Amino acid sequence: MDFRExxxxxxxxxxxxxxxTYYNGELIVQPxxxxxxxxxxxxxxxxxxxxxxxxxxxxEFDWDxxxxxxxxxxxxECGWMDDTV
Numbered sequence: 001m002d003f004r005e006x007x008x009x010x011x012x013x014x015x016x017x018x019x020x021t022y023y024n025g026e027l028i029v030q031p032x033x034x035x036x037x038x039x040x041x042x043x044x045x046x047x048x049x050x051x052x053x054x055x056x057x058x059x060e061f062d063w064d065x066x067x068x069x070x071x072x073x074x075x076x077e078c079g080w081m082d083d084t085v
Contacts, residue, residue, distance in 0.1 A: 043084065047071070047082075047084065048061045048071045048073075048082070049071055054073040054075065054078060054080050055080065056073065056078050056080040057073060057075050057077070057078035057080065059073055059074070059075040059078060061074075070082060
């Protein structure tokens with residue numbers, strides 16, 4: 001087998017429109033990002049998924065990662081609700 005590049009082959013254009021990419025021959029448009037890079041980094045500092053604590057009352061969350069979908073505070077006196085989704 002000869003693995004050298006064919007000098008007579010047509011060049012393959014690797015152009016993709018900004019905000020989109022080709023996957024398996026289909027153009028996939030990337031969704032608009034909701035969070036800036038700075039906001040994503042700040043989220044690490046306060047969101048219960050990362051801190052294990054409510055950002056309002058500091059109540060501790062159970063670390064049931066597999067079952068956890070909602071990160072609303074279970075403290076009835078607090079009532080903090082996760083609106084980041």
